Amino acid sequence: xxxxxxxxHGIPLVKPGDDLAEMILRALQQNNLALQDGDVLVVAQKxxxxxxxxxxxxxxxxxxxRAIALASAIDKDARLxxxxxxxxxxxxxxxxxxxxxxxxxxxxxxxxxxxxxxxAGEGTPQEELVLLLPEDPDRSAEELRQRxxxxxxxxxxxxxxxxxxxxxxxxxxxxxxxxxxxxGLVDLRGQPDLFGYQLRITQVGAADELAAAAxxxxxxxxxxxxxxxxxxxxxxxxxxxxAELLRPKEQDLFR
Amino acid sequence: xxxxxxxxHGIPLVKPGDDLAEMILRALQQNNLALQDGDVLVVAQKxxxxxxxxxxxxxxxxxxxRAIALASAIDKDARLxxxxxxxxxxxxxxxxxxxxxxxxxxxxxxxxxxxxxxxAGEGTPQEELVLLLPEDPDRSAEELRQRxxxxxxxxxxxxxxxxxxxxxxxxxxxxxxxxxxxxGLVDLRGQPDLFGYQLRITQVGAADELAAAAxxxxxxxxxxxxxxxxxxxxxxxxxxxxAELLRPKEQDLFR
Numbered sequence: 109x110x111x112x113x114x115x116x117h118g119i120p121l122v123k124p125g126d127d128l129a130e131m132i133l134r135a136l137q138q139n140n141l142a143l144q145d146g147d148v149l150v151v152a153q154k155x156x157x158x159x160x161x162x163x164x165x166x167x168x169x170x171x172x173x174r175a176i177a178l179a180s181a182i183d184k185d186a187r188l189x190x191x192x193x194x195x196x197x198x199x200x201x202x203x204x205x206x207x208x209x210x211x212x213x214x215x216x217x218x219x220x221x222x223x224x225x226x227x228a229g230e231g232t233p234q235e236e237l238v239l240l241l242p243e244d245p246d247r248s249a250e251e252l253r254q255r256x257x258x259x260x261x262x263x264x265x266x267x268x269x270x271x272x273x274x275x276x277x278x279x280x281x282x283x284x285x286x287x288x289x290x291x292g293l294v295d296l297r298g299q300p301d302l303f304g305y306q307l308r309i310t311q312v313g314a315a316d317e318l319a320a321a322a323x324x325x326x327x328x329x330x331x332x333x334x335x336x337x338x339x340x341x342x343x344x345x346x347x348x349x350x351a352e353l354l355r356p357k358e359q360d361l362f363r
Numbered sequence: 364x365x366x367x368x369x370x371x372h373g374i375p376l377v378k379p380g381d382d383l384a385e386m387i388l389r390a391l392q393q394n395n396l397a398l399q400d401g402d403v404l405v406v407a408q409k410x411x412x413x414x415x416x417x418x419x420x421x422x423x424x425x426x427x428x429r430a431i432a433l434a435s436a437i438d439k440d441a442r443l444x445x446x447x448x449x450x451x452x453x454x455x456x457x458x459x460x461x462x463x464x465x466x467x468x469x470x471x472x473x474x475x476x477x478x479x480x481x482x483a484g485e486g487t488p489q490e491e492l493v494l495l496l497p498e499d500p501d502r503s504a505e506e507l508r509q510r511x512x513x514x515x516x517x518x519x520x521x522x523x524x525x526x527x528x529x530x531x532x533x534x535x536x537x538x539x540x541x542x543x544x545x546x547g548l549v550d551l552r553g554q555p556d557l558f559g560y561q562l563r564i565t566q567v568g569a570a571d572e573l574a575a576a577a578x579x580x581x582x583x584x585x586x587x588x589x590x591x592x593x594x595x596x597x598x599x600x601x602x603x604x605x606a607e608l609l610r611p612k613e614q615d616l617f618r
Contacts, residue, residue, distance in 0.1 A: 109370040109588065111580045201616040208616060216531040271567075275530040275617035276471040278610050279548045279568025281575065283532075293534045312526075313534025314579065320536065321576030324569065325366045325597060333364065342580060355533050361456040361463060362530035362617045 111340035113150075114139060115325045115333035122154075122334075124161035129255030132335050141337050143260035148290055148341050150322035151252065152334035153270040154223065156242045156286075164191060166236040182207065188222065188238065195220035195240060200363060213241065213285065214354045217272050221285070242268065245286020246349050253288045265290030265345050269319040275362055282323020284315040284353055291315065292352030294343045313353055314343050366595040368405075369394060370580045370588035377409075377589075379416035384510035387590050396592050398515035403545055403596050405577035406507065407589035408525040409478065411497045411541075419446060421491040437462065443477065443493065450475035450495060455618060468496065468540065469609045472527050476540070497523065500541020501604050508543045520545030520600050524574040530617055537578020539570040539608055546570065547607030549598045568608060569598050 116135040122128065132149060136142070157163075171179065171186035175193055179186035182202050189207065193199075196209035206218050221241045231237045242248045245268045253266040267287045271280040284292060297310040322336040357363060371390040377383065387404060391397070412418075426434065426441035430448055434441035437457050444462065448454075451464035461473050476496045486492040497503045500523045508521040522542045526535040539547060552565040577591040612618060 109580050109582075111368045111576070113366045113368075113576075115364040203616060274568070276610055276615060277538075277568060277571065277608050279566045279571065279608060281568045281572050311534045312578075313529070313532060313536045316532065316534065317536050317575040317579040320572040320574075321366065321368075321579060323567075324572040324576060325364050325595070327364075327597060340580070342582060353532050353534060355531055360531060361458060 109340065109342055111321070111338065111342070113321055113325045114141060114337045114339075115327075116141075116335045116337060117333055119155070119334055122158040124158065124163065126159045128155060128159045129252055129259070132252075132256065133259055135335065136337065139337070143256065143262055143264060144339065145262040146264075146339075146341065146345060147262075148265035148267055148318065148338040148345075149252070149256060150267045150269055150318065150326075150336040150338055151249075152326060153221070153241060153245070153268055153285055154239065155334045156245065156248050156252075156268055157239050160242055160248065162240040162242060163231070163237045164240060165231065166191075166238055167234065178202065178207070188219075188224075191222055191238065191240065192220040195222065211241070213245065214351065215272075215283075215285065217270075221270055241270070241285065246288060247286075249286045249288035257289075263289070263345055265341065265348075267315055267318060267322070269323060271323060282319040282321075282326070284319045284350060286350050287315050287348050289347065290318075290341065290345050291343055291348045292350060314341075315348065316353060364595065364597055366576070366593065366597070368576055368580045369396060369592045369594075370582075371396075371590045371592060372588055374410070374589055377413040379413065379418065381414045383410060383414045384507055384514070387507075387511065388514055390590065391592065394592070398511065398517055398519060399594065400517040401519075401594075401596065401600060402517075403520035403522055403573065403593040403600075404507070404511060405522045405524055405573065405581075405591040405593055406504075407581060408476070408496060408500070408523055408540055409494065410589040411500065411503050411507075411523055412494050415497055415503065417495040417497060418486070418492045419495060420486065421446075421493055422489065433457065433462070443474075443479075446477055446493065446495065447475040450477065466496070468500065469606065470527075470538075470540065472525075476525055496525070496540065501543060502541075504541045504543035512544075518544070518600060520596065520603075522570055522573060522577070524578060526578060537574040537576075537581070539574045539605060541605050542570050542603050544602065545573075545596065545600050546598055546603045547605060569596075570603065571608060 118138040169187040171190040175190035179189040201208040249266040292315045294312045294314040373393040424442040426445040430445035434444040456463040504521040547570040549569040
C-alpha cells in the first residue's frame with residue numbers, strides 16, 4: 109500500500125471567475141501526471157474562494173453594534189468581526205484576536221476561516237480585501253470533480269481543505285471543508301481485526317487524514333502549490349460530503 | 364514536492380521483548396526500500412507498546428473506590444477504569460463507555476489510549492489483556508531512531524502514532540504520541556507569503572499531519588502493516604519532541 113502526494117506546480121494566481129478545472133488539468137500535464145481511476149485532487153480553500161469571487165472589501169463593511177462591542181473586547185477590527193459573525197451560526201469562545209465559531213458550514217474554526225494573508229497586495233490601494241470560505245465547498249468540489257472526470261474519463265475524488273487550529277494541541281493541520289466523490293468518514297464497524305474480534309475503533313476520519321497529508325506537501329506560504337494530486341487513497345471512492353465529518357452537537361462534549 | 368508513504372508489509376506479530384528495529388529493517392528490505400537521509404519511519408503505538416511489554420492482565424487489577432464509582436456511572440469495567448485513572452493526570456469529561464482524560468504524557472485522549480482490540484486472543488485463556496501506551500514514547504522513538512540510523516548510516520526521523528478522536532469532528536485520525544529526529548511543530552513566523560507580507564498562520568502541526576498521512580496507509584484493522592516509510596517530509600529534520608504539540612493548559616479554551 110503506497111500513497112503518493114504530489115504538489116502541483118505551475119498554477120497561476122487565481123482571480124475571480126478563473127477556471128480552476130482548466131488550471132489544474134494544465135498543471136497536471138506540466139507535472140507529467142495523467143489522471144487514473146481512484147486519484148483524488150486536493151485543493152486549497154484559498155484558490156476555490158478566489159475563483160468564486162469571495163473577496164470582500166473591508167472598507168465597505170458596516171459593523172453592527174454587536175460586532176463593535178465584541179471587536180472592542182478582543183481587540184480586533186470591527187469590520188472583520190462583523191464578517192466573522194455573518195459567516196457563523198454561533199460564537200463558542202473568544203480570546204484576544206480570535207473568535208472560535210461554529211461556521212455556517214457546520215464546522216468549528218477560528219475567525220470563520222476568513223483570511224487576510226495571501227490576499228494582501230491584491231485589489232486597488234483603496235481596498236482592504238479579505239477572503240471568505242467558499243459558499244458551498246461540497247458543491248464546489250462536486251463541480252470541479254465533474255469537470256475533471258469529464259476531461260480525464262475516469263473516476264476521481266475532489267477534496268477542498270483549509271488549515272485549522274485544534275483543541276488541546278498546538279499547530280494547524282489541514283482539514284476537509286468540502287468534498288465530492290470520496291468518503292468523509294469510513295465506517296469499519298463489523299470488520300474483524302487480526303484475531304477475528306470486532307474492531308473497537310469504528311470510524312476513521314479518512315478525508316481529514318488525507319487533508320492533513322496534502323497540507324503537508326502544500327506548505328503554508330505556498331499559494332504556488334495550492335493543489336495536490338493524491339494516488340493510493342486506500343478506501344473505496346463513493347459519494348461523500350462534509351457533513352459526515354461533523355459531530356452532532358448533542359454528542360459533542362467540548363462545546 | 365512529493366511525499367510517498369509506503370506501508371511496510373511483513374512485520375510479524377510483536378511480542379514483549381521483540382527487537383522492533385530489527386523487524387523494521389527486515390521489512391524495509393522485503394519491501395525493497397533502502398533508507399535515505401530525511402526519511403521518516405512512522406510506527407503504530409501498538410507494536411511499540413507490545414514490544415515494551417505494556418500488556419496488563421485485567422484479572423489482576425484491583426479497582427479503587429473512585430474507579431468503582433466512575434465505572435458504575437458510565438457503565439464500564441471498573442478494572443479498566445482503574446487503569447485509565449492510573450495512566451491519567453485528570454479526567455476532562457465522561458460519557459457512557461468513554462472517559463476523556465489528560466494522559467500522564469500530556470495529551471488529551473479517550474480512555475487513556477488503553478486498547479482492548481488487537482490484544483484480544485493473546486495471553487492464556489485465564490488472562491484478559493489490555494495494552495497501555497508506551498511508558499515514554501519520545502524515548503522509544505529516540506531509541507528506535509538510533510538503531511535505525513546506525514544500521515542505515517543516514518539521518519532519519521521516527522514518529523510513533525495512535526488514532527485519536529477529536530472535539531467537534533467525527534472519526535479518528537492518526538496523531539503523534541512520540542517522536543525523535545523530526546519537528547513536532549514547524550514555526551513559519553517571519554516567513555513571507557507570496558506578496559512579501561508576514562504569514563498569519565504561524566505554526567504547523569507537522570508531525571500530526573504526517574501521523575494522519577501515515578495512519579491512512581496503515582489502516583485500522585491492519586496490525587499487518589504497523590509501520591510506514593515516509594519519504595519527502597517537507598520540513599528540515601531536527602531534534603523534536605511531543606511536548607511541542609501540546610497546547611499549554613492556560614491557552615486552551617476547550618478544557
